[in-house]
Amino acid sequence: MGSGEPVKSPIEKLNPLTKMLAIFCLGLATLIYPNSWLGLGIVIVLFGVAGMAHILKSFAKTIFGFGIPISLMLFFIQGLYSPKNKTIIADLGFAKLGEEGLLYAAKIVITLLVFLATFYIMNQTTYAGKMVAALTSSGINPQVGYLILASLNVVPQMHRRLDVIKEAQEARGVETTGGLWARLKAYIPLMGPVVMSSLTDAQERGMTLETRGFANTNVKRTSYIEVTTSKADTYLRAGLIIFLVAVIIISILMRW
Amino acid sequence: MDDLAIEVKDLSFRYRQTTHAALSHVSFSVPKGSFFCIIGGNGVGKSTLCNTFVGLIPHYFLGKMDGDVLVNGQSIIDQSIADLSSQIGLVFQNPFNQLSYTASTVAEELAYGLGNRGVAREEMVTKVEAVAKLMRIDQVFDQNPLDLSGGQAQRVAFGSTFILEPKILVLDECTTQLDPMGADEIFAIVKRLNNEGITVIMVDHDMERVAEYADQVLVLADGSPVLQGAPAEVFGDPRLADFGVEPPDYAAVTQALAKRQLIQDKLGVTKDQAAALVKEGLNHAD
Amino acid sequence: MQIDLQDLHFGYRPEHEILHGVDLTLAGTDPIAIIGQNGAGKTTLVKQFNGILTPTSGHVLIDGQDVTTQTTAKWSSKVGYVFQNPNDQLFLDSVRKEFEFGPKRIGMSSAEIKQRVDQVAELVELTDDLDTHPFDLDDTQKKFCTIGAIIMMNPDVVVFDEPTCGQDVHGDHLLNHIIQHLTAEGKLCVTISHDMKFVSQNFKRVIVMSQGAVQLDGTPEDVFSQTATLKTCFITPPPLTQLAQTVGFTATPFTTDAFVRAFEEERK
Numbered sequence: 001m002g003s004g005e006p007v008k009s010p011i012e013k014l015n016p017l018t019k020m021l022a023i024f025c026l027g028l029a030t031l032i033y034p035n036s037w038l039g040l041g042i043v044i045v046l047f048g049v050a051g052m053a054h055i056l057k058s059f060a061k062t063i064f065g066f067g068i069p070i071s072l073m074l075f076f077i078q079g080l081y082s083p084k085n086k087t088i089i090a091d092l093g094f095a096k097l098g099e100e101g102l103l104y105a106a107k108i109v110i111t112l113l114v115f116l117a118t119f120y121i122m123n124q125t126t127y128a129g130k131m132v133a134a135l136t137s138s139g140i141n142p143q144v145g146y147l148i149l150a151s152l153n154v155v156p157q158m159h160r161r162l163d164v165i166k167e168a169q170e171a172r173g174v175e176t177t178g179g180l181w182a183r184l185k186a187y188i189p190l191m192g193p194v195v196m197s198s199l200t201d202a203q204e205r206g207m208t209l210e211t212r213g214f215a216n217t218n219v220k221r222t223s224y225i226e227v228t229t230s231k232a233d234t235y236l237r238a239g240l241i242i243f244l245v246a247v248i249i250i251s252i253l254m255r256w
Numbered sequence: 257m258d259d260l261a262i263e264v265k266d267l268s269f270r271y272r273q274t275t276h277a278a279l280s281h282v283s284f285s286v287p288k289g290s291f292f293c294i295i296g297g298n299g300v301g302k303s304t305l306c307n308t309f310v311g312l313i314p315h316y317f318l319g320k321m322d323g324d325v326l327v328n329g330q331s332i333i334d335q336s337i338a339d340l341s342s343q344i345g346l347v348f349q350n351p352f353n354q355l356s357y358t359a360s361t362v363a364e365e366l367a368y369g370l371g372n373r374g375v376a377r378e379e380m381v382t383k384v385e386a387v388a389k390l391m392r393i394d395q396v397f398d399q400n401p402l403d404l405s406g407g408q409a410q411r412v413a414f415g416s417t418f419i420l421e422p423k424i425l426v427l428d429e430c431t432t433q434l435d436p437m438g439a440d441e442i443f444a445i446v447k448r449l450n451n452e453g454i455t456v457i458m459v460d461h462d463m464e465r466v467a468e469y470a471d472q473v474l475v476l477a478d479g480s481p482v483l484q485g486a487p488a489e490v491f492g493d494p495r496l497a498d499f500g501v502e503p504p505d506y507a508a509v510t511q512a513l514a515k516r517q518l519i520q521d522k523l524g525v526t527k528d529q530a531a532a533l534v535k536e537g538l539n540h541a542d
Numbered sequence: 543m544q545i546d547l548q549d550l551h552f553g554y555r556p557e558h559e560i561l562h563g564v565d566l567t568l569a570g571t572d573p574i575a576i577i578g579q580n581g582a583g584k585t586t587l588v589k590q591f592n593g594i595l596t597p598t599s600g601h602v603l604i605d606g607q608d609v610t611t612q613t614t615a616k617w618s619s620k621v622g623y624v625f626q627n628p629n630d631q632l633f634l635d636s637v638r639k640e641f642e643f644g645p646k647r648i649g650m651s652s653a654e655i656k657q658r659v660d661q662v663a664e665l666v667e668l669t670d671d672l673d674t675h676p677f678d679l680d681d682t683q684k685k686f687c688t689i690g691a692i693i694m695m696n697p698d699v700v701v702f703d704e705p706t707c708g709q710d711v712h713g714d715h716l717l718n719h720i721i722q723h724l725t726a727e728g729k730l731c732v733t734i735s736h737d738m739k740f741v742s743q744n745f746k747r748v749i750v751m752s753q754g755a756v757q758l759d760g761t762p763e764d765v766f767s768q769t770a771t772l773k774t775c776f777i778t779p780p781p782l783t784q785l786a787q788t789v790g791f792t793a794t795p796f797t798t799d800a801f802v803r804a805f806e807e808e809r810k
């Protein structure tokens with residue numbers, strides 16, 4: 001999740017809970033719908049949404065970067081070796097390409113892509129703090145919210161720390177550049193201080209949290225980050241739910 | 257008693273898995289509105305004492321505690337650290353360990369404690385802006401606190417504590433990361449809060465600063481109080497050196513001058529006091 | 543041993559330069575203090591002395607050899623660097639192992655290491671703690687353990703980053719003793735410090751940094767008498783100097799004795 005403030009766009013302005021609902025509804029609808037066409041349509045619409053959010057380029061990269069290799073792999077495995085295969089489209093000699101397997105693979109791929117695409121858009125357009133604030137105000141345990149945010153912040157901090165420790169060990173004669181073996185050998189003296197200092201840091205950080213009322217009970221937490229539910233949110237949420245219900249009904253009718 | 261901010265009653269503490277008591281039979285009290293300094297060598301129990309005031313002992317650090325500490329008349333034993341945080345705030349040495357790790361901007365970091373109290377957003381915004389201005393961190397308002405320099409991060413730590421408006425402020429070697437001018441600036445703010453009625457309890461190695469601000473000084477040695485009084489009394493005490501403390505340079509110099517009868521026999525513990533004595537001594541000679 | 547900085551520029555990013563053309567020669571054995579406001583570029587400067595950071599333009603020469611010709615690890619036998627936070631540098635399970643680690647890396651003989659361990663432990667007052675886990679030392683001792691670990695490598699130059707931070711009276715005295723001892727052995731000590739009292743009493747040369755450049759460079763008397771420049775660098779002189787300046791003395795005293803002499807001088 002982005003830690004900096006992303007560029008303002010209509011998508012970014014949405015309440016994070018609306019975006020989470022979108023992941024759920026669109027993903028589930030794709031999964032339930034008997035064939036892959038609905039999912040394909042959703043992915044195409046999501047390209048438009050990514051464009052609105054000014055993240056089209058990286059979005060396309062992610063979707064194709066993930067979509068093409070995973071499709072090839074699944075089409076290959078399912079198409080050639082699925083036990084469901086009855087209708088043979090082509091005979092490659094060493095194996096036969098089956099229609100059922102291909103369709104099944106297409107369904108898996110498109111479902112994964114819908115989840116990936118919606119999640120990617122939420123991730124890129126939602127500020128982590130806002131997300132947790134929204135979750136907290138909707139009633140999740142503040143401790144859980146803390147875990148999400150702290151783990152996001154701890155990683156870059158560990159990185160910075162590791163850089164300093166690397167310098168400190170170089171000053172003691174440890175070679176940290178050079179071949180793989182040299183770097184591996186250098187790894188051990190680096191890990192010790194990382195663990196040691198994390199322990200002391202964690203203790204002091206705990207002191208800070210406690211004295212700032214982290215363990216406060218029976219108070220509804222508030223946040224500096226403003227989370228609003230706009231008209232757009234309300235309409236979109238209603239639309240998403242109606243869409244999901246409609247898909248469920250149509251799917252049942254189609255299978256009848 | 258109503259006029260005491262802190263009352264320490266025969267307090268002893270030993271950390272778990274240690275054999276040596278960090279504090280033994282400590283008793284003293286801090287009047288409301290005073291500027292109270294605790295001094296002594298490293299490892300004599302100053303930080304342990306600070307942690308007790310805010311309830312981290314006995315609620316966070318494990319160990320064996322005897323005796324009691326009353327904060328505004330109420331025992332720390334019966335209150336949670338979160339309860340105590342509405343009355344007493346702590347700032348300590350390492351600024352980056354005083355960040356909540358929940359905030360991506362300085363503004364959010366400052367607001368963290370208020371959020372835990374459920375303060376409404378409008379009120380939060382007003383307070384955050386005021387405190388950022390006070391600590392002169394408004395120019396880094398939107399930066400990630402983890403990207404700040406040590407000095408700026410310590411200002412954020414101060415701000416995060418001040419914003420909770422504690423009536424008692426505990427400062428445990430809180431300016432070692434700051435350059436002398438930055439530290440002076442922060443102490444000017446602390447002094448102003450003190451003038452407005454906030455009780456300040458400070459642990460510091462800079463004796464010139466202690467002499468400048470304290471109205472009471474407590475010397476701790478090996479977990480027990482050994483001297484207490486106004487700065488002029490404590491810094492004039494010949495036993496001070498035995499307790500690993502050197503008086504402020506001003507005290508030493510006025511003592512040396514008085515010994516040679518160059519100035520009148522009075523102890524100047526602050527720069528202003530010493531300057532007055534020196535000037536008077538020079539004029540006398542004319 | 544001589545370190546030459548020639549028109550040294552440095553920035554982590556090209557558009558944000560931190561050091562703006564520093565020319566300095568560090569030589570001899572007189573201990574050198576580097577002072578300046580937070581963010582003045584002190585640590586960034588001393589990290590150039592052993593190639594932890596390398597200039598974006600200009601040169602750092604160690605005894606005439608460009609610092610970029612070999613790694614920091616190689617330079618560590620000539621230029622020792624004590625980091626500010628001991629937790630960044632210590633990682634073994636006893637003080638003795640910490641002491642032996644660096645020397646082994648640079649190929650010191652085991653006989654020499656053995657002999658040095660006892661000497662250095664005595665110097666940093668950790669003789670009784672040689673088999674203690676560094677994690678069990680208090681913060682001050684940890685700092686001296688790091689100092690010992692670097693001195694063990696017998697470098698010609700020892701750089702200390704904020705060694706006075708959080709020290710009590712005894713710690714300050716011990717640091718002073720260590721610096722004197724190293725100086726007597728012919729080593730050059732370079733120290734970053736915020737403690738002006740410590741700086742004025744233990745160093746023969748003081749370098750004032752501000753905004754990524756050297757603003758003043760001279761004896762403590764020279765430097766601390768330049769009140770106007772110090773103000774622009776956000777530096778307050780040591781207490782007794784301030785007192786002398788307040789009452790209008792011409793001398794720049796740092797110690798009680800010096801102040802008393804100055805007083806007698808003024809009275810005449």
